[in-house]
Amino acid sequence: MAVPVGNALFGDNYLSHAKGWKSWLFTLDHKRIGVMYLVSILASFLLGGVFALLIRMELWTPQRTIMDANTYNQMFTLHGAAMIFLFIIPGIPAALGNFVLPLMLGAKDVAFPRLNLLSYYLWVAGAVLALVSIVTGAVDTGWTFYTPYSTTTNTSVISMTLGAFILGFSSIFTGLNFIVSIHKLRPPTMTWFKMPLFLWGLYGTAIIQILATPVLGITLLLLIAERALGVGIFDPALGGDPVLFQHFFWFYSHPAVYIMILPAMGVISELVSTFSHRHIFGYRFIAMSSIAIAVISFLVWGHHMFVSGQSNLASLIFSILTFLVAIPSAVKVFNWVATMYKGEVELATPMLYALSFLFLFGIGGLTGLFLGALATDVHLTDTYFVVAHFHYTMFGGTAIAFFGGLFYWWPKITGRMYREAWAKLGAFLIFIGFNTTFLAQFIMGAQGMPRRYYNYLPEFAPYHKVSTIGAFILAIGFVIAAGVLLHSLFAGEPAPANPWGAATLEWQTTSPPPHDNFETQPIPGDPYDVDRWVFDREAGGYVLAPSGAAGGRV
Numbered sequence: 001m002a003v004p005v006g007n008a009l010f011g012d013n014y015l016s017h018a019k020g021w022k023s024w025l026f027t028l029d030h031k032r033i034g035v036m037y038l039v040s041i042l043a044s045f046l047l048g049g050v051f052a053l054l055i056r057m058e059l060w061t062p063q064r065t066i067m068d069a070n071t072y073n074q075m076f077t078l079h080g081a082a083m084i085f086l087f088i089i090p091g092i093p094a095a096l097g098n099f100v101l102p103l104m105l106g107a108k109d110v111a112f113p114r115l116n117l118l119s120y121y122l123w124v125a126g127a128v129l130a131l132v133s134i135v136t137g138a139v140d141t142g143w144t145f146y147t148p149y150s151t152t153t154n155t156s157v158i159s160m161t162l163g164a165f166i167l168g169f170s171s172i173f174t175g176l177n178f179i180v181s182i183h184k185l186r187p188p189t190m191t192w193f194k195m196p197l198f199l200w201g202l203y204g205t206a207i208i209q210i211l212a213t214p215v216l217g218i219t220l221l222l223l224i225a226e227r228a229l230g231v232g233i234f235d236p237a238l239g240g241d242p243v244l245f246q247h248f249f250w251f252y253s254h255p256a257v258y259i260m261i262l263p264a265m266g267v268i269s270e271l272v273s274t275f276s277h278r279h280i281f282g283y284r285f286i287a288m289s290s291i292a293i294a295v296i297s298f299l300v301w302g303h304h305m306f307v308s309g310q311s312n313l314a315s316l317i318f319s320i321l322t323f324l325v326a327i328p329s330a331v332k333v334f335n336w337v338a339t340m341y342k343g344e345v346e347l348a349t350p351m352l353y354a355l356s357f358l359f360l361f362g363i364g365g366l367t368g369l370f371l372g373a374l375a376t377d378v379h380l381t382d383t384y385f386v387v388a389h390f391h392y393t394m395f396g397g398t399a400i401a402f403f404g405g406l407f408y409w410w411p412k413i414t415g416r417m418y419r420e421a422w423a424k425l426g427a428f429l430i431f432i433g434f435n436t437t438f439l440a441q442f443i444m445g446a447q448g449m450p451r452r453y454y455n456y457l458p459e460f461a462p463y464h465k466v467s468t469i470g471a472f473i474l475a476i477g478f479v480i481a482a483g484v485l486l487h488s489l490f491a492g493e494p495a496p497a498n499p500w501g502a503a504t505l506e507w508q509t510t511s512p513p514p515h516d517n518f519e520t521q522p523i524p525g526d527p528y529d530v531d532r533w534v535f536d537r538e539a540g541g542y543v544l545a546p547s548g549a550a551g552g553r554v
């Protein structure tokens, strides 16, 4: 088997550079830390997914199916908490971002490699505390930990919230590291507007991580103080105010949905340009809209509280501000579509995920308008409409982009290609399964099926059955996707340096990259100048066209 040009699988690379488990556990290499995050985060997704399937099985019938009501409450709490705090918030920045960010900058590592390793171990500590809370009487408050229930239930709220508190620090440190890296490690020729859009996405995310996450930390500490010491902050019996908790909680958790979606949008910008083989359209608008979204995200938290008794004026203002988010989001979508228009769209696996994202996130975003409008939200709040809406945005948006990014950077991370046909089948089943699961939830939600209910009226049973069947199709899709990636690890063709023809710097080093990322310092040019890359049969991938030799190398 001829080894393609740019493949370093059988020579020196970051994976072969040092051996033994210590070389992993104490590594300061951002690529290895990224890989450790990736494995841990995928394990969390598996755990959350198992909880999801158990929830869906329970909801197969209107009465008890497989578990009692208390267990059910714990299941949806654990599902939500695992998916949010362990999987989707750290997902793209910590796993993919850690691996890709320094490479895209042409740098050797992030600005603070030790802090990076600390972030990872904080994540592990938080995850362990969350697991402890499962063993010691799982939490049943919902992932939102609303008071006064969370201060009175006798389940292990303290270890779970302490876990979330520590995970918050992991997130803050990652954000800090990325901001400093982007400011300090950008090569002189990479001006702000020559930066890949994935980095703009991570930059916007990092701002929110640093500014919003401490509020969650303080809120959870106050909750712990109230439970452990009886300080009256949220409990009316002690002179506190439960609605205050909701304000604090959503002041973090709304921006947190942009911690989830901004890096996802960054991934999509890369995928859409690469697989349309076309320069990204409206670069500056996409870049600036990331910052606009980051800023607006701080001003809309009250849309989660329209029925909490906050004043009508406050609700009105929050509603108007919520609609503002649609503008920068739509700016991105229009620019992606314009990039594809007249491009040579190649339906490789990562692009299938990107197209899924456009469709699913489109539905998620547009249904958000019904929830942002006061009159319709009062009817829809706390129904399955909300459950469907946030799954379309978080799962259909962020998680799908995460998997698109994983299939995109996989050859770079592992040095191996995967089987396209099977990978496409997985992506296709995930798309079908996803819509089957969650479209049905929009319908029953609009008809009044409440969220978090164990028993329900028999008239909703057909929708629940469809949704459960969809969840299993979805699971089969993921099993196939996982099988494809595992198979490639052992039997995949060696990957070329640049299998897709992308122009960002991470493709200008071998697959997998050497320990120090680049043999010789690459010179960044326009990150979307994809025309300079031509397919070379012998290399099995893309190489620089001779005429465009200035600025890059293979």
Ligand code: HEM
Residues within 6 Å of the ligand: 049, 052, 053, 055, 056, 076, 077, 079, 080, 081, 083, 084, 088, 141, 142, 143, 144, 387, 391, 394, 395, 399, 437, 450, 451, 452, 453, 471, 474, 475
């Ligand atoms: C196999 C895929 C999934 C299925 C079938 C599924 C299903 C469900 C169901 C049935 C609920 C319970 C709703 C309720 O009782 O109110 C739920 C809640 C939730 N899910 Fe998922 N989910 C899946 C994947 C995900 C993913 C990938 C995420 C995150 C990105 C996620 C985040 C959440 C959250 C935050 C809740 C709210 C829990 C709460 O109400 O406290 N889910 N999900």
Ligand SMILES: [Cu+2]
Residues within 6 Å of the ligand: 253, 254, 257, 300, 301, 303, 304
């Ligand atoms: Cu919100």
